[in-house]
Amino acid sequence: MTGLSHNLAGPLAQQIFDDVRAMSPDTAGVSRPAYSEVETAVLDYLSDVALAHGLRVEEDAAKNRWFSLPEHAGAERYAVIGSHVDSVPEGGNFDGLAGVVTGLLVLIGARQTGRRLREPVKVLALRGEESAWFGSCYLGSKALTGLMGPGDLAALHKGDGRTLSDHMAALGIDIQPIAAGRPLIDTSRISQYLELHIEQGPLLVQRAIPAAIVTGIRGNFRFRAIRCIGEGGHSGAVPRAYRHDPVLAMADLLTRLDDSWLHILQTGGDLVLTSGVVGTDPARHAIARIADEITFSLDIRSQSAEILDHMRAYLREEMDEITRIRGVRFETGPEIPAAPAMMDATVVEGLMAAMPRIGQEPFSMASGAGHDAAIFAQAGVPSAMVFVRNRNGSHNPHEAMDLDDFLVGTSIISAYLEEE
Numbered sequence: 001m002t003g004l005s006h007n008l009a010g011p012l013a014q015q016i017f018d019d020v021r022a023m024s025p026d027t028a029g030v031s032r033p034a035y036s037e038v039e040t041a042v043l044d045y046l047s048d049v050a051l052a053h054g055l056r057v058e059e060d061a062a063k064n065r066w067f068s069l070p071e072h073a074g075a076e077r078y079a080v081i082g083s084h085v086d087s088v089p090e091g092g093n094f095d096g097l098a099g100v101v102t103g104l105l106v107l108i109g110a111r112q113t114g115r116r117l118r119e120p121v122k123v124l125a126l127r128g129e130e131s132a133w134f135g136s137c138y139l140g141s142k143a144l145t146g147l148m149g150p151g152d153l154a155a156l157h158k159g160d161g162r163t164l165s166d167h168m169a170a171l172g173i174d175i176q177p178i179a180a181g182r183p184l185i186d187t188s189r190i191s192q193y194l195e196l197h198i199e200q201g202p203l204l205v206q207r208a209i210p211a212a213i214v215t216g217i218r219g220n221f222r223f224r225a226i227r228c229i230g231e232g233g234h235s236g237a238v239p240r241a242y243r244h245d246p247v248l249a250m251a252d253l254l255t256r257l258d259d260s261w262l263h264i265l266q267t268g269g270d271l272v273l274t275s276g277v278v279g280t281d282p283a284r285h286a287i288a289r290i291a292d293e294i295t296f297s298l299d300i301r302s303q304s305a306e307i308l309d310h311m312r313a314y315l316r317e318e319m320d321e322i323t324r325i326r327g328v329r330f331e332t333g334p335e336i337p338a339a340p341a342m343m344d345a346t347v348v349e350g351l352m353a354a355m356p357r358i359g360q361e362p363f364s365m366a367s368g369a370g371h372d373a374a375i376f377a378q379a380g381v382p383s384a385m386v387f388v389r390n391r392n393g394s395h396n397p398h399e400a401m402d403l404d405d406f407l408v409g410t411s412i413i414s415a416y417l418e419e420e
């Protein structure tokens with residue numbers, strides 16, 4: 001019998017999920033801001049769990065937390081099971097946290113059952129994966145692998161307006177090596193990176209499958225706040241021909257993007273796009289005024305780098321066209337890009353082969369959302385992910401993962417890493 005002992009793992013996993021949920025409550029769901037004291041408290045709690053079960057705990061220079069079997073703490077080469085502990089504001093409890101709990105269960109299971117792992121394994125609890133706080137994502141893994149850009153460090157916190165750099169320094173993190181793009185760990189010592197995550201779309205629920213292996217991760221490019229600037233005026237007094245209404249200009253742009261999206265889907269391409277934050281300034285604008293400015297976010301994702309490039313060019317063309325027709329102008333601000341990431345074929349195959357060993361049909365799928373695994377893949381570490389069935393999507397308080405499904409996903413990773 002390979003895999004996890006569900007009798008041992010189930011109650012412990014439930015306890016950890018419950019305890020961490022109780023540590024990070026918000027009006028709805030949970031909030032665990034990136035590089036916050038709540039995030040640190042969760043890492044401290046997980047460290048206590050690890051220590052209580054005889055694991056070793058370490059911290060890296062970006063204040064992410066590492067757990068390992070005592071005999072593997074100084075290993076020359078090792079596999080990593082990682083994910084993040086932060087959440088979006090008013091988010092769900094399992095997004096990120098589940099993957100860290102998986103790692104702990106694999107190590108604690110190996111210790112309690114005496115089953116041998118075929119190579120040393122370290123568990124990585126990352127900070128700052130969610131873009132909701134600083135507008136930029138994968139911060140913990142980027143800092144670790146030397147992939148943090150100057151734009152990331154200068155990004156402003158959505159709440160207090162201070163930079164990421166400031167927030168990191170406040171936790172005692174030395175910014176110098178991170179700003180210099182120096183990796184804080186030797187990634188060549190990592191044999192592979194594995195991440196379990198709840199599925200954030202509906203596929204596994206619809207197909208009635210508890211867990212699946214991920215073959216690739218959609219890339220994206222985003223603008224946090226595009227400004228469309230026109231000309232203000234009285235809503236009754238200015239005839240259409242004399243208007244430069246930025247609200248209609250934005251609506252025009254989004255309609256054109258939506259048409260293009262449909263076309264790409266109809267020709268077999270992969271694309272999603274969202275404008276989730278839209279607004280005129282309520283302090284200056286009014287029901288009877290043509291706004292002089294509107295600000296909106298834009299998030300465009302695809303598994304195909306070609307389609308992303310096409311959309312990037314199309315967006316510029318359409319903005320130019322609308323600028324000409326409507327006499328407005330667009331200021332996009334900096335683009336925040338994240339390249340698509342392919343998962344490692346050998347690791348994917350290994351995980352697929354582990355599924356029948358725990359009584360599951362092998363099943364694989366693409367990931368619509370980004371994950372730290374994309375950064376490890378980009379840093380040259382063979383990476384792969386396991387998705388667990390989850391109802392109601394994620395980034396909301398209603399995400400719902402059954403403990404049994406979680407244990408199936410965890411068992412896949414556990415069986416994969418154990419000696420046969």
Ligand SMILES: [Zn+2]
Pocket residue numbers: 084095096129197
């Ligand atoms: Zn996540």
